[in-house]
Amino acid sequence: MLPVHTRIAPTPSGYLHKGNAFNFLLASQLARQSAGTLRLRIDDLDTLRMQPEHMADIFESLHWLGIEWQLGPRTMHEQTTAYARHLRLPRYHEVINRLMHTEKVFACTCSRKEIREMHTHGRYPGTCRHKNIPLDYPGSSIRIQVPEHIAIRFTDELKGETAINLWETTGDFVIRRRDLLPAYHIASLTDDIDYGINTIVRGEDLAGSTAAQLYLATLLGEHSFLNARFYHHHLLLDENGHKLSKSGGSTSLKWMREHGVTPQEITGLLNFYTPALKFYRK
Numbered sequence: 001m002l003p004v005h006t007r008i009a010p011t012p013s014g015y016l017h018k019g020n021a022f023n024f025l026l027a028s029q030l031a032r033q034s035a036g037t038l039r040l041r042i043d044d045l046d047t048l049r050m051q052p053e054h055m056a057d058i059f060e061s062l063h064w065l066g067i068e069w070q071l072g073p074r075t076m077h078e079q080t081t082a083y084a085r086h087l088r089l090p091r092y093h094e095v096i097n098r099l100m101h102t103e104k105v106f107a108c109t110c111s112r113k114e115i116r117e118m119h120t121h122g123r124y125p126g127t128c129r130h131k132n133i134p135l136d137y138p139g140s141s142i143r144i145q146v147p148e149h150i151a152i153r154f155t156d157e158l159k160g161e162t163a164i165n166l167w168e169t170t171g172d173f174v175i176r177r178r179d180l181l182p183a184y185h186i187a188s189l190t191d192d193i194d195y196g197i198n199t200i201v202r203g204e205d206l207a208g209s210t211a212a213q214l215y216l217a218t219l220l221g222e223h224s225f226l227n228a229r230f231y232h233h234h235l236l237l238d239e240n241g242h243k244l245s246k247s248g249g250s251t252s253l254k255w256m257r258e259h260g261v262t263p264q265e266i267t268g269l270l271n272f273y274t275p276a277l278k279f280y281r282k
């Protein structure tokens, strides 16, 4: 088995929950059982949504869960001084510029509100595709044209052959935001490429993100990402069957730590998945 080089990528926008823990444990186990590496990569690009206590919660939760990572920041101080994503902005913009040369990009001046009013469930229907708005038009975002009726295909290690119609899932998606920050897909893809990540573990709700990033990797000719292994796992749900959210409630790891829940009750969740992992390992 080839060593798994994977990452966990929490966003400090709330307190981590059981579902985040499950994702981290799965990635950690894959790295460990293959004598690979686990990298901690904190997604701190969107500073407006971040609080220091949520950053601290990431480190506290990982230590509590007993997760060991070999690469990435060991402390909050290291994160802000050596690993902050802002330090990599020139590199992200280099990737955006490469995409600009594909002639598949266009500027979009639609506001969030306007897109909501298009009644396409958040999917962008290509409104500005042929308006020829200059790419440096103030206040515009840059989107990439997504082909219609073409499925992005990949083999999911847990679900098998997967095909996602990106046009129906995201439509023409943003690669550079109107505030000039790189979009999530750009930062995530660029880091995965630059850090030699060969295995990506995500919740199944992010399969559309994987498809978007595979599409970008194809345009960029980035074979390492195209050859990566993907694990899209089931999401843990609350007692009402809803997705867990990053609040401080009883499904948060912080609440559990403070109320005497043992980390073993969380790490035990992984046992349900272990047979599936063994089955799909080649």
Ligand SMILES: [Zn+2]
Residues within 6 Å of the ligand: 107, 108, 109, 110, 126, 127, 128, 129
């Ligand atoms: Zn538009």
